[in-house]
Amino acid sequence: MSQVTAIKKSNITDTEFLNDVISGLTQQQKTLPCKYFYDDKGAALFEQITSLQEYYVTRIELSILEQYSQSIAQMLPENLSIIEPGCGSGKKVAYLLAHMANVKTFVPFEISEEMLSYSLAHLSPLFPDLAISPLLGDFTHNQMVKQLTKDTALDSQTNLVYFPGSTLGNFSPVKAIEIMNNFHRLCGVNGYVLIGVDLVKERQVLLDAYNDKAGVTAAFNKNLLQRINNELNGTFNIDNFSHESRFNEQHSRIEMHLVSNCTQSVIINDQQIDFIEGESIHTENSHKYTLESFKQLAAQANLKLEQTWQDDSNYFALCLLRPL
Numbered sequence: 001m002s003q004v005t006a007i008k009k010s011n012i013t014d015t016e017f018l019n020d021v022i023s024g025l026t027q028q029q030k031t032l033p034c035k036y037f038y039d040d041k042g043a044a045l046f047e048q049i050t051s052l053q054e055y056y057v058t059r060i061e062l063s064i065l066e067q068y069s070q071s072i073a074q075m076l077p078e079n080l081s082i083i084e085p086g087c088g089s090g091k092k093v094a095y096l097l098a099h100m101a102n103v104k105t106f107v108p109f110e111i112s113e114e115m116l117s118y119s120l121a122h123l124s125p126l127f128p129d130l131a132i133s134p135l136l137g138d139f140t141h142n143q144m145v146k147q148l149t150k151d152t153a154l155d156s157q158t159n160l161v162y163f164p165g166s167t168l169g170n171f172s173p174v175k176a177i178e179i180m181n182n183f184h185r186l187c188g189v190n191g192y193v194l195i196g197v198d199l200v201k202e203r204q205v206l207l208d209a210y211n212d213k214a215g216v217t218a219a220f221n222k223n224l225l226q227r228i229n230n231e232l233n234g235t236f237n238i239d240n241f242s243h244e245s246r247f248n249e250q251h252s253r254i255e256m257h258l259v260s261n262c263t264q265s266v267i268i269n270d271q272q273i274d275f276i277e278g279e280s281i282h283t284e285n286s287h288k289y290t291l292e293s294f295k296q297l298a299a300q301a302n303l304k305l306e307q308t309w310q311d312d313s314n315y316f317a318l319c320l321l322r323p324l
């Protein structure tokens with residue numbers, strides 16, 4: 001079996017979930033951070049989403065990896081360490097690992113313990129000689145680079161930061177630049193950043209991808225309220241909310257909302273939150289880029305777009321970046 005070290009807990013605290021929920025639900029436009037979707041039920045629902053017909057994102061990114069992972073690996077030097085923030089199931093990195101020689105360490109970095117364990121169970125039998133240093137933590141924290149390098153034995157010069165799944169699209173341009181700036185520091189002067197980027201496409205394709213007929217995405221979205229009930233003594237009546245996906249033209253993004261079906265109040269850890277009928281909680285953004293808009297965004301984090309690999313329909317791109 002691989003040399004898997006014990007899971008280390010990095011930069012998440014027990015009170016953060018409650019603080020983030022109360023702060024999000026007391027804003028004018030109520031919001032909840034999407035990083036909390038992935039408790040054990042949410043992680044399982046996300047895995048179901050990845051194989052839905054409407055959710056082209058995973059299927060297409062996997063097809064690009066199947067076709068090009070050898071070419072991608074050829075662009076990378078030997079003796080790299082790979083860090084994968086938000087690694088999820090770990091299925092995608094397996095394609096790269098299969099073609100890379102002498103990877104020093106693989107650091108799966110996840111906020112969800114369930115996802116992290118799942119990725120270890122998937123990867124360790126496939127790569128028996130690989131050193132894996134799993135880390136439980138939050139890649140959106142400002143101190144992320146400092147903590148990550150402290151918690152692992154990473155070389156500071158030549159790393160690959162691998163960030164598939166269009167997870168970058170979950171963040172506003174300002175936050176996406178901050179995250180890529182951290183990746184820039186993490187990969188080192190001779191390092192690389194490989195990002196999965198979801199491209200602008202027909203609006204109905206996008207809307208359907210986040211609102212499937214079987215209702216799995218709706219269940220995934222609503223599970224966030226169930227998680228608040230379970231972990232923060234919340235009193236949400238889940239049936240009183242409806243899932244909605246909306247396209248925001250101005251920001252070129254899909255938004256997921258939970259719309260209150262009636263006027264109602266909810267208690268969370270002794271705090272009352274009021275909803276009027278039709279009011280929504282904004283739970284997720286998924287920004288869609290053109291190659292040019294992504295290139296410009298990356299440049300603001302001092303990363304230069306070196307090469308892209310795309311599917312035939314130009315739905316999705318894997319973008320290899322290097323420090324400027």
Ligand SMILES: C[S@@+](CC[C@H](N)C(=O)[O-])C[C@H]1O[C@@H](n2cnc3c(N)ncnc32)[C@H](O)[C@@H]1O
Pocket residue numbers: 034035038058085086087088089090092109110111112115137138139140163164165166167
């Ligand atoms: C959209 S999924 C993508 C999963 C995987 N990378 C893929 O491409 O299939 C996002 C993943 O990032 C993790 N995640 C979300 N926010 C995070 C954060 N702030 N810090 C660490 N992991 C996070 C989630 O738990 C989830 O596994």
